[in-house]
Amino acid sequence: MKKVSLKDIAKKAGVSTATVSYVLGNKKCRVSEATKQRIREIAKELNYQPNQIAKSLKSGKTYTIGLIVADISNPFFANLARVIEDEAAKYDYTVIFGSSDESAQKSWKLIQFLQNRQVDGFIIVPTENSEYQIEYLQQQKVPFVLLDRYFPKLSTTNVVINNFEVASTMVNDLMKASQKKIGMIAYKNSLIHMEERIRGFQEASKATEKFIERVNFNAIETEVELALDKLIKNGVDALFFATNSLAVAGLRVLQKNNIKIPQEIALASFDESEAFEFFYSPVSYIQQPIKEMGECAVQLLLNKINTGGTEEKTEKLTAKCVFRKSTQK
Amino acid sequence: MKKVSLKDIAKKAGVSTATVSYVLGNKKCRVSEATKQRIREIAKELNYQPNQIAKSLKSGKTYTIGLIVADISNPFFANLARVIEDEAAKYDYTVIFGSSDESAQKSWKLIQFLQNRQVDGFIIVPTENSEYQIEYLQQQKVPFVLLDRYFPKLSTTNVVINNFEVASTMVNDLMKASQKKIGMIAYKNSLIHMEERIRGFQEASKATEKFIERVNFNAIETEVELALDKLIKNGVDALFFATNSLAVAGLRVLQKNNIKIPQEIALASFDESEAFEFFYSPVSYIQQPIKEMGECAVQLLLNKINTGGTEEKTEKLTAKCVFRKSTQK
DNA sequence: CTGAAAGCGCTTACAG
DNA sequence: CTGAAAGCGCTTACAG
Numbered sequence: 001m002k003k004v005s006l007k008d009i010a011k012k013a014g015v016s017t018a019t020v021s022y023v024l025g026n027k028k029c030r031v032s033e034a035t036k037q038r039i040r041e042i043a044k045e046l047n048y049q050p051n052q053i054a055k056s057l058k059s060g061k062t063y064t065i066g067l068i069v070a071d072i073s074n075p076f077f078a079n080l081a082r083v084i085e086d087e088a089a090k091y092d093y094t095v096i097f098g099s100s101d102e103s104a105q106k107s108w109k110l111i112q113f114l115q116n117r118q119v120d121g122f123i124i125v126p127t128e129n130s131e132y133q134i135e136y137l138q139q140q141k142v143p144f145v146l147l148d149r150y151f152p153k154l155s156t157t158n159v160v161i162n163n164f165e166v167a168s169t170m171v172n173d174l175m176k177a178s179q180k181k182i183g184m185i186a187y188k189n190s191l192i193h194m195e196e197r198i199r200g201f202q203e204a205s206k207a208t209e210k211f212i213e214r215v216n217f218n219a220i221e222t223e224v225e226l227a228l229d230k231l232i233k234n235g236v237d238a239l240f241f242a243t244n245s246l247a248v249a250g251l252r253v254l255q256k257n258n259i260k261i262p263q264e265i266a267l268a269s270f271d272e273s274e275a276f277e278f279f280y281s282p283v284s285y286i287q288q289p290i291k292e293m294g295e296c297a298v299q300l301l302l303n304k305i306n307t308g309g310t311e312e313k314t315e316k317l318t319a320k321c322v323f324r325k326s327t328q329k
Numbered sequence: 330m331k332k333v334s335l336k337d338i339a340k341k342a343g344v345s346t347a348t349v350s351y352v353l354g355n356k357k358c359r360v361s362e363a364t365k366q367r368i369r370e371i372a373k374e375l376n377y378q379p380n381q382i383a384k385s386l387k388s389g390k391t392y393t394i395g396l397i398v399a400d401i402s403n404p405f406f407a408n409l410a411r412v413i414e415d416e417a418a419k420y421d422y423t424v425i426f427g428s429s430d431e432s433a434q435k436s437w438k439l440i441q442f443l444q445n446r447q448v449d450g451f452i453i454v455p456t457e458n459s460e461y462q463i464e465y466l467q468q469q470k471v472p473f474v475l476l477d478r479y480f481p482k483l484s485t486t487n488v489v490i491n492n493f494e495v496a497s498t499m500v501n502d503l504m505k506a507s508q509k510k511i512g513m514i515a516y517k518n519s520l521i522h523m524e525e526r527i528r529g530f531q532e533a534s535k536a537t538e539k540f541i542e543r544v545n546f547n548a549i550e551t552e553v554e555l556a557l558d559k560l561i562k563n564g565v566d567a568l569f570f571a572t573n574s575l576a577v578a579g580l581r582v583l584q585k586n587n588i589k590i591p592q593e594i595a596l597a598s599f600d601e602s603e604a605f606e607f608f609y610s611p612v613s614y615i616q617q618p619i620k621e622m623g624e625c626a627v628q629l630l631l632n633k634i635n636t637g638g639t640e641e642k643t644e645k646l647t648a649k650c651v652f653r654k655s656t657q658k
Numbered sequence: 659c660t661g662a663a664a665g666c667g668c669t670t671a672c673a674g
Numbered sequence: 675c676t677g678a679a680a681g682c683g684c685t686t687a688c689a690g
Contacts (some may be wrong), residue, residue, distance in 0.1 A: 016661045021685060030659050051393065052445045054683035056382045057666050085427075094446070096425060098414075116381045117423070195676055206495060275607040278512050278580060334667055345677045350669060359675050383667035387680050 004046040012042050024050070032143055040257035052216070055156055056118065057290065065301065066096035066114030066122045068107055070148070071217075076271050076288065080147070083294030084123060092243055093120075102189075102217045104130040117143070121305045123147055123297045128191055132141055143304035147297045150192045150314070157304065157316040159297045163193050166286050167200025168269050171309040176236035177266035177329040181209045183231035185224060186242035187248060188214040197242050197270060211236060215246070219241070232257075237265055243269035244285075269327040282324040289317050332374040341371050342478050353379070353426060354420035385447065394630065395443035395451045396426035397436055397478070400546075403574055405600050405617065406454070412623030413452060420631055431546045431607075432516075434461040444471070452476055452626045456518055456544050463499060472633035476626045478520045479643070486633065487643040488626045495615050495648040496529025499597050500569055502613070503649065506595035506658040509621045510538045512560040514579060515571035517543040526571050526599060544575070553578035561586075566594055573600035573614075581609055596655040611653040616642070 006017040006024075010049060013020065015035065018204035022029045023039045056062045065088050071078040077099070085095045100107035103129045111133055114122065121143035124133060131151050137144050138156070150158040182203045187194055198212065211234055228250060231239065241247035243294060247269035259265055261281040268284040269276065276283035296315050303309060335346040335353075343348065344364065351358045367505040385391045394417050398406040406428070414424045425443060429436035433456045440462055443451065450472035455463060460480050466473050469484075479487040503509060513530045516523055521597035523584045527541065540563055544552035557579060560568065570576035577597035588594055597613040598605065625644050633639060 003683095007683075017684080018661055019687080020662090021683095022660095025685080027686085032659070035660090047443070048443050051386075051447060051683050053382055053385045053447050054666090055685080057380075057386050057668090057682090058684050058686090060666075075404075079402075080403055083429075089489060094425060094442075096423060113423075114376070116378050118380060118382050201408055212496075248603065255607070268508065274577065275603040276585070278604040278608045280609045290330075295353075332667095336667075346668080347670080347677055347679090350667095351676095354669080357671085361675070364676090380667050382670080383682090385668090386684090387670090389667050391683075 002149075003051070003326045004048050005051065005104075006048075006190050009039060009042050009048060012046070013039050015039070022156055024048070029094070042313050046139070054170075060118075062090055062118045064094045064096055064119045065118065065298070066111075066117075066119035067095050067120065068110050068114075068124045069097065069099055070127060071245075072097075072099035072103050074243075075273065076244060077288070080294050084298055087295045087298040089249040091298075092304070093298075100125075100127050102127050102286075104128060104133070108133055111137070116274050119146075121301045123301055125149060126151070126191075128189055128242060129329050143301060145297050145301045146294065149193045152192060155312050157257075157298065157312045159293055159317065160193065160314065161171045161288055161293070161317050161319045163196035163202070164200040164318075164320065167197045167240075167270070168204035170270075170284070170286050171204035172200050173323060174238050174240060174266055174268045174327050175205060175208060177262050177327050178208065179209070179235065181236045182238040182240065183213065183236035184240045184242065185210040185215065185227050185231075185246050187246070188216050189319050194242060201240055220245060220249050221252075225253050228253045232265075239265055239267050241267070241269035244269060244273045244276075247271075247273050247283065248273055251275060251283070253281075262326050262328060266329065276324075280324075281326050285322050286319050287322050288319045292317050332380070333377050334380065335377075337373050337375060338368060338377060341375070343369050344368070353377070354494045372500065375547050381538050389447075389477050390449055391445065391447045392422050392628070393423050393448045394422050395440075395446075395448035395449065396424050396602060397428065397439050397453045397517070398428055399442075399454045399456060400574075401426075401428035401430050403561075403572075404602065405619070407574060408599035408619050409454075409623050412620050413627055416624045416627040417631075417636045420627075422627075422631070429454075430540050431454050431456050433457060439468070444469075450474075450630045452630055454478060455480065455520075457518055457546065459507065465584070474633070476622065478522045481521060484641050486641045488622055488629065489522070489643065490617055490622070490646050490648045492525035493529040493532070493650075496526045496569075496649065497533035498597070499528075499613070499615050499650050500530050500598075502652055503567050503569060503595055503597045503656050504534060506591050506656050507537065510540070510563065510565045511541040511567040511569070512542065512563070512565035513569045514542050514544065514556050514560075514575050517545050523571060531567055549574060549578050550581075557582045561588075561594075567595055568596050570596070570598035573598060573602040573605075576600075576614075577602055577604050578610065580604060582613070584608075591655050591657060595658065605653075610655050613653045613656040614651055615648050616651050621646050 006020045010017040010020045020039055042086045071077055082096055088095050098110040107127050108128050123145050124202050125148045146156050146158045174274055182205050186198055211231055215223035215227055276285055339346040341350045349368055352365050400406055410426055417424050427439040436456050437458050452474050453479045460604045475485050479650055499658045511534050542556035544556055590596055599615045603613055605614055612626055
């Protein structure tokens with residue numbers, strides 16, 4: 001069954017494709033009501049579906065957004081992707097997305113791929129060492145918004161949260177359950193969001209003896225285990241995890257070693273996880289405003305796309321702390 | 330910065346766009362090596378990126394798959410989507426997906442939307458009352474594969490699992506911890522996968538007194554609480570959940586009511602969840618072969634797309650039981 | 659009031 | 675060995 005096109009309708013109605021296009025597009029043009037009626041009926045009868053590809057080629061617009069997240073297997077990014085899709089759908093935009101898995105190389109491939117598909121703009125959670133990709137997009141005058149992280153040296157439009165402030169608030173609470181030694185497990189990653197979380201930890205834990213372990217994204221299970229062993233040997237009685245994935249790996253180790261939470265070690269983490277709720281001592285966590293983040297990113301991007309505006313600004317949203325048993329002595 | 334097209338390269342090289350197309354497409358044609366060289370250099374210099382939209386319009390192929398899942402917020406479908414994306418990417422296909430949220434109306438909108446975007450084929454987790462949509466696709470001769478569920482009355486290509494067998498295996502194990510009364514919580518949903526799971530439960534729990542509660546997808550938290558209350562009043566000492574989402578809602582209630590697992594009530598569930606691992610009494614579950622399911626669906630679909638084959642077959646994959654504390658007395 | 663024509667960026671059968 | 679031309683399915687400025 002061949003797809004029906006404007007031509008088929010035009011032939012059947014005995015008019016030109018131009019007329020059909022005008023009528024179905026509801027463009028104002030002086031076509032007799034009778035003709036309009038007839039065209040609409042035939043379109044319905046043939047179940048005409050306009051070809052978006054042809055429309056896009058003509059208009060240069062695809063109503064498509066390219067989204068690149070850092071790790072789609074992490075519920076934080078999966079939820080973010082979902083919010084972004086829903087928000088974009090409100091404006092009849094489709095989201096095509098990919099996961100860079102924190103690899104700049106993969107991110108570059110995705111950018112090229114999505115650009116070939118003529119996306120109208122990008123929302124990007126940038127990876128380490130991907131500055132040149134961002135500069136490329138700037139130079140190509142492609143509209144984009146950075147999310148979750150950004151490069152302080154580049155002037156871009158960003159949607160981020162108050163990593164420093166919220167991390168120090170949470171660590172302050174955590175320290176109420178700590179005697180003197182506090183540890184943090186973070187990623188080996190120089191990006192701003194991670195640095196800010198660490199800075200917040202250091203700020204809050206000032207007077208205390210503190211230890212920071214940094215693990216590789218690609219070997220999280222083994223390296224978190226090693227890091228925890230080290231911290232426990234150092235006698236920490238409180239732990240702050242920089243992300244949910246680090247915390248879940250950590251819980252696994254703590255559970256295996258039968259460590260009492262919060263009596264022996266008190267805990268808190270960035271991000272959420274179903275595991276936090278069902279762990280025998282529910283884990284305190286920092287809740288990022290995922291819905292607002294996604295919505296804000298879409299709004300800013302569509303604004304750029306539609307107005308061609310070049311003004312760059314950074315939206316700093318507010319994450320909040322959810323205190324539970326794991327930080328109470 | 331205007332995107333560079335074949336025309337730009339052609340002009341700069343002093344040849345026709347046809348020649349450029351031939352050279353860059355590596356089509357065999359007799360063009361002097363010198364010209365080829367020159368064209369390639371210019372393309373590189375201008376950072377030429379072919380316009381996929383134009384290619385698609387010409388070829389009628391978009392190298393795009395439309396995926397419709399039932400509930401993207403469920404990790405089962407999120408993982409499935411991920412596997413499908415990865416597998417499709419191996420063959421240079423992009424996946425565009427949407428979530429029907431178990432609504433036939435939403436599913437229909439998605440199908441139309443994706444068809445306008447000229448996807449080459451569909452992978453669909455069908456909802457209740459969406460037979461007509463499937464029949465429509467058949468009649469339009471659009472290649473598609475059904476996943477997770479199917480309509481016994483329609484002859485389609487399906488990828489499913491052994492719901493009946495694996496459910497009865499799990500319930501058999503569960504009953505070792507039960508004295509006489511066993512309950513099941515399922516969705517109010519007439520689709521085959523749900524019916525098969527229930528049938529498996531009934532088959533295995535033959536001699537036992539049994540209770541089945543069915544809840545609405547749209548009011549899961551409240552209805553699971555009511556269902557559980559009812560089952561507990563009926564004195565069940567074992568529970569089988571038909572999906573992970575039902576189980577997680579159930580765990581929340583059981584935890585709140587301080588019910589000892591497995592001493593007072595033994596548990597098992599379909600699907601996985603991080604919650605199962607960290608619940609104080611780790612939950613036994615049925616593990617679906619997500620990777621195989623996704624890969625199989627992509628393979629079958631691409632096969633249909635590329636060969637235009639019309640043979641329909643059903644692949645029945647094997648889920649397996651993972652036994653943990655929650656089913657041991 | 660309506661339609662022929664050009665054009666979006668490609669590909670490819672065909673002509674020279 | 676190379677290029678003009680047609681065409682994929684639309685839209686729209688323009689002519690009649």
